[in-house]
Structures are given as structure tokens and as C-alpha cells.
Amino acid sequence: MRANRKRDTGPELRLRSALHRSGLRFRVNHAIRPDAGRMVRPDIVFSRARLAVFVDGCFWHACPEHGTNPRRNSSYWRPKLDRNVVRDRQVDERLSAAGWQVLRIWEHQTVDEAVALVRGAVHADRRRTDHL
Ligand SMILES: [Zn+2]
Numbered sequence: 001m002r003a004n005r006k007r008d009t010g011p012e013l014r015l016r017s018a019l020h021r022s023g024l025r026f027r028v029n030h031a032i033r034p035d036a037g038r039m040v041r042p043d044i045v046f047s048r049a050r051l052a053v054f055v056d057g058c059f060w061h062a063c064p065e066h067g068t069n070p071r072r073n074s075s076y077w078r079p080k081l082d083r084n085v086v087r088d089r090q091v092d093e094r095l096s097a098a099g100w101q102v103l104r105i106w107e108h109q110t111v112d113e114a115v116a117l118v119r120g121a122v123h124a125d126r127r128r129t130d131h132l
Contacts, residue, residue, distance in 0.1 A: 009055070009057065009107070011055050011057075011107040011111075012043050012044075012055040012107075014111050015044070015055060015105070015111055015114045015115070015118075016028065016044065018111045018112075018114075018115050019044070019115060019118060022115055022119065024046070024118070024119070024122065026044050026045060026046045026053075027044070027045040027046075027047060028043070028044060028045075029041065030042075030045040030047070032045065032052065032095070032100070034094045034095050034097065034098035034100065035094055035097070035098060037094060040052070040091050040094065040095060042054050042095075042102075043055045044118075046122055049101070049121070049122045050099055050100050050101060051100070051101045051102075051103060051118075051121050051122060052095050052100050052101070052102050052103070053103045053104075053105065053118060053121075054088075054102070054103070054104045054105070055105050055106075055107060055114075056088070056104050056105065056106055056107065057107050058106060058107055058108055059081075060081070060084055061084055061085065061088060061104075061106075062081050062082075062084065062085050063106050063107075063108065065106075065108065066108055067081070088104070092104075101121055101124070103117060103118060103121050105117060105118075
């Protein structure tokens with residue numbers, strides 16, 4: 001698992017600096033324990049907004065547009081990639097169950113798109129909180 005959750009990849013770094021420039025403050029490499037199970041380490045965490053952001057690589061997380069079936073060694077890769085997807089969904093469910101908002105961004109999305117999604121999620125939380 002370690003090997004395929006690469007940190008500080010290009011798309012992630014670009015998103016982080018764009019978010020920072022837009023005035024948002026967040027934690028990087030921050031572990032969350034949503035339940036009694038294993039810790040979860042989203043790529044970017046907004047603690048106050050309870051928002052967990054993951055920047056998913058198209059290959060490792062089987063993006064529907066670019067996560068093509070690897071032809072070479074497919075008997076090795078296919079089950080591995082399928083397990084990653086199952087694990088992603090489990091992490092999403094555990095975080096949601098603990099009251100976290102989960103946002104997954106594909107590495108192929110533009111930085112502008114990604115920033116808009118994150119800002120929307122941060123503000124959605126603020127609106128929700130205001131109405132409590
Ligand atoms: Zn993709």
C-alpha cells in the first residue's frame with residue numbers, strides 16, 4: 001500500500017500551492033482516525049471544515065478515462081488495482097460515517113477545476129454550519 005500512495009506527486013503539489021495562494025489553510029500528511037480501524041491519511045485535510053481531499057492517480061485508482069486495463073502482466077495488475085478501488089471506497093465510507101466530507105480529485109483534472117471543487121466543499125461546510 002505504501003508504494004502506491006505516493007506523496008508529493010506533481011498534481012498534488014500544484015494543487016496545494018494553488019489552494020494556498022487562494023488563501024485556504026489546510027494540513028498535509030495529517031492522519032485521521034475516523035473509527036476503531038486503521039488511520040486514514042488523506043492528501044489534504046481541512047480540519048475545521050472536516051473535509052478530506054485525495055488526489056488520485058489515474059492508473060493506481062483506475063480512473064474511468066485513463067485507468068486502462070494494463071495489457072502487460074494483467075493477471076498481476078488487475079487484482080491489485082481492483083483492490084485499490086475497493087479500499088478507496090471503504091475509506092470514503094469510513095470517513096463519511098464519521099462525519100467527514102470526502103473529495104476525490106483525479107490527477108488529470110486541471111488545477112483550476114480542483115481548486116473550484118475544494119473551495120466549493122469548504123464553503124458547503126461553512127453554509128451547513130451556519131444553519132445549525
Ligand atoms: Zn484520468
